[in-house]
Amino acid sequence: MRYSNYFIPTLKETPAEAEIVSHRLMLRAGLIRKLASGIYTYLPAGLKSLKKVENIIREEMNRSGAIEILMPAVQPSELWEESGRWDYYGRELFRFKDRHNRDSCLGPTHEEVITDLVRREIHSYKQMPVNLYQIQNKFRDEIRPRFGIMRCREFLMKDAYSFDADEAGADRSYEIMFKTYNNIFRRCGLKFKAAEADTGSIGGSFSHEFMVLADTGEDYIVSCLNCDHAANLEKAEVRRTDDEAGSVNEKEMGPLEEVETPDMKSVEKVTAFLSISPDQLVKTLILKANEEVVAALIRGDHELNEIKLKNMLGAEQLELADPQLVAEATGAPIGFAGPHGLTMKIIADYAIKGMKDFVTGGNKKDLHLRNVNTERDFHVDTFGDLRVAMPGDSCPRCGGEIRFGKGIEVGHVFKLGTKYSETMGAVFLDKHGKEKPIVMGCYGIGVGRTVAAAIEQNHDKDGIIFPITIAPFEVVILPLQMNEKEVIDAAENIYREMSEKGLDILLDDRDLRAGFKFKDADLLGTPLRITIGTRHLKNGQIEMKARSEEESTLISLQDAPALIMEKVDKLHDSTK
Ligand code: ATP
Ligand code: MG
Numbered sequence: 001m002r003y004s005n006y007f008i009p010t011l012k013e014t015p016a017e018a019e020i021v022s023h024r025l026m027l028r029a030g031l032i033r034k035l036a037s038g039i040y041t042y043l044p045a046g047l048k049s050l051k052k053v054e055n056i057i058r059e060e061m062n063r064s065g066a067i068e069i070l071m072p073a074v075q076p077s078e079l080w081e082e083s084g085r086w087d088y089y090g091r092e093l094f095r096f097k098d099r100h101n102r103d104s105c106l107g108p109t110h111e112e113v114i115t116d117l118v119r120r121e122i123h124s125y126k127q128m129p130v131n132l133y134q135i136q137n138k139f140r141d142e143i144r145p146r147f148g149i150m151r152c153r154e155f156l157m158k159d160a161y162s163f164d165a166d167e168a169g170a171d172r173s174y175e176i177m178f179k180t181y182n183n184i185f186r187r188c189g190l191k192f193k194a195a196e197a198d199t200g201s202i203g204g205s206f207s208h209e210f211m212v213l214a215d216t217g218e219d220y221i222v223s224c225l226n227c228d229h230a231a232n233l234e235k236a237e238v239r240r241t242d243d244e245a246g247s248v249n250e251k252e253m254g255p256l257e258e259v260e261t262p263d264m265k266s267v268e269k270v271t272a273f274l275s276i277s278p279d280q281l282v283k284t285l286i287l288k289a290n291e292e293v294v295a296a297l298i299r300g301d302h303e304l305n306e307i308k309l310k311n312m313l314g315a316e317q318l319e320l321a322d323p324q325l326v327a328e329a330t331g332a333p334i335g336f337a338g339p340h341g342l343t344m345k346i347i348a349d350y351a352i353k354g355m356k357d358f359v360t361g362g363n364k365k366d367l368h369l370r371n372v373n374t375e376r377d378f379h380v381d382t383f384g385d386l387r388v389a390m391p392g393d394s395c396p397r398c399g400g401e402i403r404f405g406k407g408i409e410v411g412h413v414f415k416l417g418t419k420y421s422e423t424m425g426a427v428f429l430d431k432h433g434k435e436k437p438i439v440m441g442c443y444g445i446g447v448g449r450t451v452a453a454a455i456e457q458n459h460d461k462d463g464i465i466f467p468i469t470i471a472p473f474e475v476v477i478l479p480l481q482m483n484e485k486e487v488i489d490a491a492e493n494i495y496r497e498m499s500e501k502g503l504d505i506l507l508d509d510r511d512l513r514a515g516f517k518f519k520d521a522d523l524l525g526t527p528l529r530i531t532i533g534t535r536h537l538k539n540g541q542i543e544m545k546a547r548s549e550e551e552s553t554l555i556s557l558q559d560a561p562a563l564i565m566e567k568v569d570k571l572h573d574s575t576k
Contacts, residue, residue, distance in 0.1 A: 001473070003508045008045050010520050020216045022455035023148035025464050029523045031451075031472075038145025038153035045472035045524065046451070048504075050156065052470045053450050054135055056187045057158045064180040066131040066160055071113050073137060077103035079112035082424050094139045094153075106139035111420050111442060114161045118438065119426035125165040128428070128438070129173055133160030135447065147216070149448040150408065150456075156447040163438045165430060170415060170439035174206075177413050177443045181210050184445065185410065189467020189575045190454055193230040193407065195221045196237075198307050199414065207414040210445075211407030212453040221407045222389050226400025233404075234307045236389040237396040242353035254357045254371035256340075261368045265335025267300045270368055274359060277301075281359040282352055282372070284337040286326045289315035293329050297339060297348035297380070299355070302387040309347065312384050336361040338369055339378040346378065349386040408453045409446075416440040455525075458548075464525025465547050468571040473506040475564065476526040478518070480533035482511040490542065490557055491532050497561050503568060522547070527571050530564065546571065 008030040017034070018024040026032045031046030042050055058068065077095075080086035086093075086103075094106040107113065114132060122128065138157045145153050162173035178194065185192045190212050197209040209232055211221050220233035231237065264270045271278050281300035286293065287309070294313065298304045310318040323334050329344060330337045338360035339346050357371040374380055395402050421427065421437040430436050451470065458465040468474055475498065479491035488509075495507045506526060508517050514533070521529050531543040531552075542560055544567065545552035555563045 001506050003506060003510050006044060006506075008520075008524065009043065010523055018148065020147050020150070020456065021459055022150065022216075022452040025455055025459055025523070025525075026148055026452065029464055029525070032149060034148075038142060038151070040149050040152055040154075040448075042448075048472040049451050049466070049470050050447060052472075053188055053447050054156070054158075056469065057135065057184055057445055057447065060180050060184045060187070061133050061158070061160065063183075064131070064176050066133045066162075066180075068134065069132050070134050070136060071107070071110050071117075073107050073139065075105050075107050075110075075113055077105065079116055079424075080105065083112050083115070083420060084423060085112070092140045092142065094141050107136075108138055108140040109157075109442075109444070110134070110159055111161070111416070111440075112424070115420045115424045115426050115440070118161075118163055119421075119424060122163060122426070122438065123428055125428055125430050129162060129164045129169050131160055131162040131173060131177075133158060133443075148452060150452045151218075152448070155449070158445040158447060160443040162441040162443070163426075164441075165428065165436070165439070167417075167439055170417070170441055174413060174415050174441050177441065178208065181411050181413060181443070181445070185210055185212075185450075187575050188450055188454060188470050189458070190410070190450070191457060192410070193221060193223050194228075195223070195407065196229075196231040196235050197412070198232065198235045198311070207412065209407075209409045210411035210413075212410050212450075212457055213405055214408050214453065214456040215406055216456055217406035217408040219407050219409055221405055222402050223405065224395035224398060224400045224402050227395060227398040229395050229397040231389075233389060234305065238350070238385050238387055238389050239394050239396040239399065240350050240385070242350045242383075248354070248356045248373060250373075250376055252356065253373045253376060256372060256377055257370040258362055259359075259368050259370050260366055261336075262366045264366075264368075265333075270359065271300065274368075274370070276359060280355075280357075282339075282355065284330075284339055284342075284361055286321040286329050286337055287318055288321050288325065289313045289318050292345070293321065293325065294345045294347060295329075295337070295339060295342055296386060297346065297352050298387055299349065299351045302349065302351060302390070304349075304386060305388045308384070308386050312347065312382070312386070330361075330363045332361065332363050332365050332367075336363065336365060336367060338363055338372070339380075340369055340372060342378065345381045347382050347384060347386065348374070348380045350383055351387065352380070353383055408449065408456065410450045410453050411443075411445040413443045414441060416442055459525070462519070463523035466525040466527060467575055468527040468568070469575045471525065471527050472504075473524075473526045474504045474568055474571075475528045475530060476506045476508060476521050476524070477530045477532065478508050478514070478521060480514040480517070480531065482509065484534055486537055487532050487534060490537060494530060494532075494542075494560055494564070498564060501561070501565065503565075528564065528567055530560070 010030045011028045015027045135158045164170040194208045197207045199207045222236040223230035278300035285296045418437040479487045541554045
């Protein structure tokens with residue numbers, strides 16, 4: 001591509017609206033432009049990058065045996081009513097009425113449409129397994145669209161749906177997608193983790209989020225430094241240590257005592273007052289799970305993970321009780337609840353198991369209890385992993401050291417099970433002629449978000465450092481003096497020869513100052529730069545520099561094609 005005939009409107013100034021680096025750089029490098037909140041146009045260079053990611057996805061999906069289709073973006077409300085999501089999806093769904101006053105929406109995802117297709121077309125186990133995918137714009141009226149194309153309201157997604165005759169088949173389909181996603185993100189040049197994720201209220205299923213590690217990510221992830229284990233913080237299991245603590249002998253327990261704690265409602269205040277450490281106190285949280293009031297016990301230095309509790313209770317809704325409910329349930333204002341004497345269901349974190357003579361609230365204003373012990377003083381209905389993982393914990397798989405970090409979710413694999421096939425009647429006849437619901441999986445990738453995440457992970461103060469596989473161009477050629485015939489000839493020759501070899505090249509043939517061209521080249525982040533100027537050309541040399549490296553090398557004009565090709569191949573190798 002010749003820059004002079006192309007359209008890359010770079011910006012000198014940093015746009016004020018952009019909060020994170022990928023957004024800033026995508027605007028500055030002329031990759032995208034905003035039309036409205038969360039709605040963006042891809043300019044030519046941005047589109048090239050998007051298409052490269054799309055092609056990698058398509059190649060890997062096809063290689064996995066998945067089959068491409070294209071479903072409509074416009075979806076009738078009836079299907080969403082059938083699945084129960086017309087109400088459940090809430091305001092993120094872009095809804096409208098057509099001229100016949102029929103409710104419709106713009107698809108944020110396609111479980112309903114694909115399940116409808118499949119229930120009409122698949123009737124026998126012989127037609128499965130099958131995995132159908134599409135690459136198409138999705139619409140979500142996000143509450144807080146931000147970070148450019150990272151969280152927008154119209155975005156390109158690859159979504160795939162697998163259909164199997166049984167659980168084992170569905171697990172295989174999941175495994176294939178899991179591997180395929182690893183291939184895709186590796187080929188995109190990303191550093192990523194497949195993190196175990198919460199599956200929400202869909203019981204018995206499992207899910208992984210593919211997370212690009214970046215400080216600006218909106219998700220917290222926990223990953224092991226020793227093994228492959230990684231998990232979203234909301235799901236991250238805590239390694240049990242209560243077994244090591246052993247059981248407490250009743251003879252060694254201190255006598256239960258009341259202690260006045262005037263106005264002391266926080267862990268900090270109570271522990272300071274009693275001169276104990278937070279791990280000697282047990283917090284009692286009163287919650288409403290659906291319509292039932294429950295108490296959750298957590299050690300003073302720990303934090304309740306509400307998602308874990310919700311899953312454990314199998315509750316659709318879980319919220320902390322309001323002050324009135326706490327008063328009704330415990331007889332005391334917030335800050336003084338304790339398990340002693342409570343009649344509701346009590347669920348305790350594993351860490352409480354081995355504790356002895358701890359402090360709890362006394363269910364009376366300004367009162368705490370000392371020397372409280374499980375079983376002697378109250379009964380725990382269930383112990384479980386209820387707390388948020390924290391620094392100092394070790395890996396639940398191997399016991400190794402864990403690290404906390406932030407991540408950007410670029411992809412999601414999800415075993416759906418029979419949730420949609422049951423509610424929407426997608427059934428088939430098995431080998432014995434018995435009717436069964438199809439077992440499904442769904443698998444998404446944010447195509448635009450992948451480009452943005454790659455930039456978030458690969459940049460410096462001067463601009464983007466694109467992984468070569470998804471860069472708008474692989475090579476940029478900068479002729480420095482546009483009025484020198486030799487310079488132009490050399491640039492044109494390399495451009496022609498290398499283009500014929502299949503390289504994707506930008507020839508910056510603009511009649512601009514060298515400094516200007518260098519700045520734009522760095523900003524756009526083309527992986528390999530070839531600079532041609534009179535100074536070295538008179539010795540038959542040109543300069544080659546990788547965007548990711550500090551040093552440039554002089555190469556002879558004669559050897560240039562071979563050396564450029566070799567370097568490009570090397571840059572590609574890092575993504576293989
Ligand atoms: P998030 O938690 O970030 O909202 P999600 O769980 O809603 O994501 P999925 O429904 O699993 O996302 O969608 C599949 C993929 O689509 C995500 O992994 C992400 O890469 C991408 N994606 C989701 N929402 C957006 C958005 N608003 N803008 C751009 N890409 C998105
Ligand atoms: Mg979302």
